[in-house]
Amino acid sequence: MCATCGCSGPLTHEHTVLIEQDVLARNDELARDNRAWLAGRRILAVNLMSSPGSGKTTLLERTIRDLSATMAIAVVEGDQETEFDAERIRATGCRAVQVNTGAGCHLDATMLATALRALDPPPRSTVFIENVGNLVCPALFDLGESRRVVVMSVTEGVDKPLKYPHMFRTADLVLANKVDLLPYLDFPLATFQAHLSRVNAHAPVLPLSATRGDGTSAWYDWLRAL
Ligand SMILES: Nc1nc2c(ncn2[C@@H]2O[C@H](COP(=O)(O)OP(=O)(O)OP(=O)(O)O)[C@@H](O)[C@H]2O)c(=O)[nH]1
Numbered sequence: 001m002c003a004t005c006g007c008s009g010p011l012t013h014e015h016t017v018l019i020e021q022d023v024l025a026r027n028d029e030l031a032r033d034n035r036a037w038l039a040g041r042r043i044l045a046v047n048l049m050s051s052p053g054s055g056k057t058t059l060l061e062r063t064i065r066d067l068s069a070t071m072a073i074a075v076v077e078g079d080q081e082t083e084f085d086a087e088r089i090r091a092t093g094c095r096a097v098q099v100n101t102g103a104g105c106h107l108d109a110t111m112l113a114t115a116l117r118a119l120d121p122p123p124r125s126t127v128f129i130e131n132v133g134n135l136v137c138p139a140l141f142d143l144g145e146s147r148r149v150v151v152m153s154v155t156e157g158v159d160k161p162l163k164y165p166h167m168f169r170t171a172d173l174v175l176a177n178k179v180d181l182l183p184y185l186d187f188p189l190a191t192f193q194a195h196l197s198r199v200n201a202h203a204p205v206l207p208l209s210a211t212r213g214d215g216t217s218a219w220y221d222w223l224r225a226l
């Protein structure tokens with residue numbers, strides 16, 4: 001729950017808007033500090049955002065296994081509860097810090113600042129931030145990241161960019177995951193791309209399967225080019 005997305009209770013509209021402006025302005029300041037901290041260490045921070053269960057952790061597990069010989073990687077995991085995802089990442093041999101947001105529905109810049117101090121990523125490394133699974137609130141909170149990646153799974157339907165435009169509008173890249181399931185679904189990729197281009201004209205779409213490995217080389221090329 002957050003005041004910013006309007007789900008915090010019976011406030012008047014005017015009151016909600018004031019809280020929202022305050023919270024976001026303070027967050028933006030802290031995000032600028034994070035961006036400077038990361039830039040000073042030449043660390044690339046990639047914020048992964050999606051609905052719950054679209055495959056963020058599965059993609060990270062595979063990415064770390066495939067790239068860690070050539071790329072220093074560390075991970076910040078965001079979930080309301082549990083250490084499950086950080087444990088999955090650590091099982092690959094990679095450093096991970098879990099942030100639990102409790103009732104919160106997104107990571108914010110303060111949480112990332114605290115997590116980065118605990119993670120202590122080496123200079124010139126890549127830090128993946130797995131945001132809380134939620135297609136609404138995480139989009140509003142700048143963390144100071146270098147890039148934003150939205151992970152869509154094809155089971156979610158082609159209409160999501162139009163229904164959740166804030167999330168898709170600020171994406172630098174959209175991954176269409178679980179393409180191994182396409183034979184069982186109605187998910188015309190061209191329609192999805194057309195919907196995405198109405199809210200975001202620049203973000204490329206990369207189809208992939210985090211479990212089977214299809215499309216991962218294009219994802220790795222995109223990461224290496226950053
Ligand atoms: N068929 C198929 N299943 C996938 C793929 N990627 C992930 N999954 C499955 O989707 C489920 C959720 O995957 P996770 O990686 O935990 O998803 P997540 O986005 O990290 O989930 P939260 O952290 O809870 O938001 C698991 O059962 C995965 O095995 C894929 O490419 N194809």
Ligand SMILES: [Mg+2]
Nearest residue numbers: 056057085130
């Ligand atoms: Mg996860």
